[in-house]
Amino acid sequence: MVLKLSFACWDYDRMKAIEDGRVRPEGIELTFLNYRVEETFFRQLRFKEFDVSELSLSSYVLTLNQEDPPFIALPVFPSRFFRHQSIYINKNAGILSPADLKGKRIGTPEYQSLFSFSDSQDGANIFTVTAPVWQRGIMEDEFDVPIASVDWYVGAIEKSDHPRISKISHSLPPGVKVTAIKQGQNLSEMLANGEIDAIFSASRPSSLDTSPNVKRLFDNFKEVEAEYYKRTNIFPIMHVVALKRSIYETNPWVAKTLTKAFSKALDMAYEPLRERSALRYMLPWLEDHVEETQKLMGDDAKWWKDGFAENKHVIDKFLEYHYKQGLSKRRFMPEEIFAPSALETFVL
Known part of the structure; x- marks a missing residue:
């Protein structure tokens, strides 16, 4: 039996393989809904329209203040940005x-x-x-x-x-x-x-x-x-992928399966950045930018990393800020905010 789920997210390069079907989560029929982040956040936080969605990290952590939090996150980070x-x-x-x-x-x-x-x-x-x-x-x-x-x-x-x-x-x-x-x-x-x-x-x-x-x-x-x-060693995380907690509680395997699929899609997103026979993107000096970024941030040739272990220190620092700024009711620990089954590191 295949579980049908909707997934609202912007069409980032690291999500393209999910969007176009090159990566399909095992046992899940995922309908990709390409919305800009503002629309996704508003519709999900107010109406809970989607089974899975991209969410602002801060807004997601705020939902954990509720008695019955509606979402649970995966260690998948569609948006990161030095601010x-x-x-x-x-x-x-x-x-x-x-x-x-x-x-x-x-x-x-x-x-x-x-x-x-x-x-x-x-x-x-x-x-x-x-x-x-x-x-x-x-x-x-x-x-x-x-x-x-x-x-x-x-x-x-x-x-x-x-x-x-x-x-x-x-x-x-x-x-x-x-x-x-x-x-x-x-x-x-x-x-x-x-x-x-x-x-x-x-x-x-x-x-x-x-x-x-x-x-x-x-x-x-x-x-x-x-x-x-x-x-x-902090590359600030802006967004997470979260699923409805009710779906996770009924189908706990979904968190691990989705996390594995997103990991594979992220890995595939590096290939067009490294293509040199023709430019996939309208950046004439892309090679120089890739080499510069890799030298600074990519000790294993990858600089954009999902997964819990690789990002625990980043999440911990954010949760420290969130609490000190009066946003969290208590100081959350990184392990608390993710689906337990999705915390493993996947080697593809």
């Missing part, structure tokens, strides 16, 4: 180094957990952006900028973003100040005109391109991120 490059500042704010962020007004799409969308006022959505969790943690760990040393402003990055009304939780850590921006405001414009001094975000504010007042905190972000990786 030093995604911190933006107003040039006139007197920020010459990261330490100068102390006492400043910093915008971020979300801080905590509860948001009601304007067309769904009947309920709240568990939703946080993972990138600012990493950014806040790194600023405190690496540059001595505690989260309570700045004023946080939450809201839409752009005026075209779907409007949402922030519901600030009362469980913020002591001294942390979070203010929802006014309806009609957006963080990108506020940064450009000096109403806020910086933005911590996953997305790039349009004012970086349109305003002479906006720049990145780290002009040399590539060097900064490479040095961070050399020292910490």
Whole structure:
């Protein structure tokens, strides 16, 4: 008997072999639904539409605060991103180094957990952006900028973003100040005109391109991120793959089978990057980038690694940040947040 499951995920290169059927999980008929991450997250977190889906790591961990968590994760990480490059500042704010962020007004799409969308006022959505969790943690760990040393402003990055009304939780850590921006405001414009001094975000504010007042905190972000990786061995995880807990409890074998399939698809994604007879991607110096990345991050010729053992230290650091920032009700351990049967390392 074949188990039919839906899987909502963006069509990343590491998921292509799942999407096009070259990799098929044994005993599972997986229907791949190609949605951008914002749509997947909203539909899954609010309506639980999909059997398996990509989820924001922060939003997933927030669901574990519930009495009956609806999802359980696999050690599969569709999205990873160094986020030093995604911190933006107003040039006139007197920020010459990261330490100068102390006492400043910093915008971020979300801080905590509860948001009601304007067309769904009947309920709240568990939703946080993972990138600012990493950014806040790194600023405190690496540059001595505690989260309570700045004023946080939450809201839409752009005026075209779907409007949402922030519901600030009362469980913020002591001294942390979070203010929802006014309806009609957006963080990108506020940064450009000096109403806020910086933005911590996953997305790039349009004012970086349109305003002479906006720049990145780290002009040399590539060097900064490479040095961070050399020292910490952390390639920040943004998203996980999670399945409905009810499906896992009924079919515990599914977690291991899916994890094995995703591992095979990831392995296959390296082949087109190494193809040299013709360029598979529109990057004329792809070979140089691959060699540079492999030299820094790929001691076994692979730099993007799924699996629990390889990423335990990354997950542990994120869970530390999540708890210290008032997002987790308790300090979770890495082993707790994944399906037990999926924690083994697969050798293909």
